Amino acid sequence: MGTGSKKFLLSKGLDNYFIGVYNAYKFIGRFFKEAFKSPFHFREIINQCFEIGLKALPLITLTGFITGIVFTKQSRPSLETFGATSWLPSLISIAILRALASLVTALICSGKVGSSIGAELGSMRVTEQIDAMEVSAINPFKFLVTTRVLATTITVPILALYCGFVALLGSFVNINAHEATSFISFFEHGFDTITFLDIFTSVTKSIFFGFTIGIVGCYKGYNASSGTVGVGRAANQAVVLSMFLVFIEEVVIVQVSNWIRLY
Amino acid sequence: MQSDNHNDIIDRDDAVISIRGLYKSFGALDVLKGIDLDLHKGENVAVLGRSGTGKSVLIKILVGLLMPDAGKVNVLGQEVDKLKGKELDALRLKIGFSFQNSALYDSMDVRRNLEFPLRMNFKSLTKKEIDKAVEEVLDAVGLLDKINQLPSDLSGGQKKRIGIARTLILKPEIMLYDEPTSGLDPITSVEINDLINDVQRRYHTSSIIITHDLTCAKVTANRVAILLDGAFLKVGTFADVFATKEERIQSFFNYNFIT
Numbered sequence: 001m002g003t004g005s006k007k008f009l010l011s012k013g014l015d016n017y018f019i020g021v022y023n024a025y026k027f028i029g030r031f032f033k034e035a036f037k038s039p040f041h042f043r044e045i046i047n048q049c050f051e052i053g054l055k056a057l058p059l060i061t062l063t064g065f066i067t068g069i070v071f072t073k074q075s076r077p078s079l080e081t082f083g084a085t086s087w088l089p090s091l092i093s094i095a096i097l098r099a100l101a102s103l104v105t106a107l108i109c110s111g112k113v114g115s116s117i118g119a120e121l122g123s124m125r126v127t128e129q130i131d132a133m134e135v136s137a138i139n140p141f142k143f144l145v146t147t148r149v150l151a152t153t154i155t156v157p158i159l160a161l162y163c164g165f166v167a168l169l170g171s172f173v174n175i176n177a178h179e180a181t182s183f184i185s186f187f188e189h190g191f192d193t194i195t196f197l198d199i200f201t202s203v204t205k206s207i208f209f210g211f212t213i214g215i216v217g218c219y220k221g222y223n224a225s226s227g228t229v230g231v232g233r234a235a236n237q238a239v240v241l242s243m244f245l246v247f248i249e250e251v252v253i254v255q256v257s258n259w260i261r262l263y
Numbered sequence: 264m265q266s267d268n269h270n271d272i273i274d275r276d277d278a279v280i281s282i283r284g285l286y287k288s289f290g291a292l293d294v295l296k297g298i299d300l301d302l303h304k305g306e307n308v309a310v311l312g313r314s315g316t317g318k319s320v321l322i323k324i325l326v327g328l329l330m331p332d333a334g335k336v337n338v339l340g341q342e343v344d345k346l347k348g349k350e351l352d353a354l355r356l357k358i359g360f361s362f363q364n365s366a367l368y369d370s371m372d373v374r375r376n377l378e379f380p381l382r383m384n385f386k387s388l389t390k391k392e393i394d395k396a397v398e399e400v401l402d403a404v405g406l407l408d409k410i411n412q413l414p415s416d417l418s419g420g421q422k423k424r425i426g427i428a429r430t431l432i433l434k435p436e437i438m439l440y441d442e443p444t445s446g447l448d449p450i451t452s453v454e455i456n457d458l459i460n461d462v463q464r465r466y467h468t469s470s471i472i473i474t475h476d477l478t479c480a481k482v483t484a485n486r487v488a489i490l491l492d493g494a495f496l497k498v499g500t501f502a503d504v505f506a507t508k509e510e511r512i513q514s515f516f517n518y519n520f521i522t
């Protein structure tokens with residue numbers, strides 16, 4: 001290797017990495033520029049919201065419910081040691097609403113929605129459908145990317161709230177089987193310890209997650225390289241990258257919200 | 264249509280497309296190396312050339328999908344590479360681009376495929392006007408009965424025709440066909456050739472037809488241009504070019520007839 005006529009600033013890998021970061025930065029910049037200019041394609045945004053919601057709903061229902069049951073089941077023994085099982089509802093609610101619901105939703109949507117956006121835009125790119133829009137004076141970025149990113153940004157928080165609700169339901173089923181607590185008292189206990197900041201942080205987090213999933217899927221798909229290999233790669237990279245970013249954001253946002261909590 | 268009026272078109276001084284000294288390379292790969300071409304009003308020019316010689320690149324530059332490295336590209340009086348945003352869009356609306364692989368929107372049925380460019384560009388049109396326009400172009404390509412089908416249910420030749428219809432709906436002044444007959448059987452090819460001639464007559468378009476297919480070039484084009492090694496080797500009427508003694512041109516024709 002190394003006899004190529006091309007000179008690299010640092011090394012091939014690093015150069016490509018920084019070019020990639022710069023391109024992603026430009027892509028995100030373009031999104032914000034286009035998002036606030038008419039035409040807004042409201043119908044397409046709503047269509048996409050429904051598409052995304054329907055795609056993820058069954059899996060989120062199932063996963064949320066099971067998470068609720070399992071998490072309650074697993075937490076019970078340690079609380080029993082202290083005779084504190086009455087704290088179960090509040091413990092579970094905190095865990096679910098602060099962390100689990102938004103994270104589970106984001107991971108499911110990365111897999112389900114991120115990959116399908118990556119594959120869809122990727123195949124539109126390689127079959128020249130995106131070029132076809134461009135030559136008929138339609139702005140493909142606006143019609144395809146802006147609408148999808150807005151749709152994920154709107155839909156993922158809603159799905160996360162729904163996921164939290166279903167998980168609490170799962171938890172209630174388990175608790176009810178053991179302690180015969182009523183539905184109302186379960187929720188009263190649960191929400192005792194939940195503050196506005198918890199909900200606010202959770203929704204904010206989901207908004208970031210939704211944006212990330214949309215923008216990563218679109219970026220990978222929109223810039224897919226030619227051939228069917230390119231489509232597969234776009235879908236795959238969309239999932240891997242958005243999951244990675246979701247975890248990083250989770251850590252950062254939790255840290256920031258803890259600072260806010262302190263002051 | 265038989266080519267009855269070839270020669271009087273060449274001498275007219277009314278170019279809708281005028282290319283001078285066009286260069287384009289991708290990295291180390293020089294694709295176009297000094298292209299000159301005029302397309303006159305109402306004329307069909309076929310560009311012949313082997314795979315990978317840059318035919319698609321040439322017409323992509325004409326609609327601003329790719330940028331030239333050097334040279335002048337004037338389309339309908341405007342330098343394409345200098346245009347941006349609304350001005351570029353306005354020019355693109357006057358150019359119909361039929362893609363090599365049709366590039367139909369595969370999530371939309373035929374009707375939505377055809378409506379889409381209209382709806383996006385002319386918000387004030389009523390449903391009735393749009394329906395009428397859709398039916399008119401579908402009729403022009405002879406596929407009215409396919410209006411509710413998805414692109415995946417169409418044959419290759421039908422896709423090509425719907426692709427052409429989708430460009431016609433914007434009433435373009437210039438048509439760019441990228442290999443309209445490639446991958447089609449001879450009979451379907453003849454239908455596409457007829458369609459191209461029909462479009463020229465009915466919509467008064469000027470066209471560049473990219474093709475490997477000698478029959479297509481012969482039947483549809485007023486002039487043909489042979490692209491070789493990034494430049495035009497010869498431009499003239501089909502008969503002229505065919506009669507040229509140049510070896511590389513002859514080998515192109517021979518090769519075509521053998522296979």
Ligand SMILES: Nc1ncnc2c1ncn2[C@@H]1O[C@H](COP(=O)(O)OP(=O)(O)OP(=O)(O)O)[C@@H](O)[C@H]1O
Binds near residue numbers: 313316
């Ligand atoms: N966007 C691009 N980036 C890099 N290289 C490109 C790009 N587009 C085309 N090329 C290269 O330019 C050359 C010419 O491509 P082009 O698609 O114009 O060929 P063509 O004459 O249309 O061939 P065919 O008849 O097979 O369609 C090819 O070698 C191709 O690899």
Ligand SMILES: [Mg+2]
Binds near residue numbers: 319320441
């Ligand atoms: Mg080509």
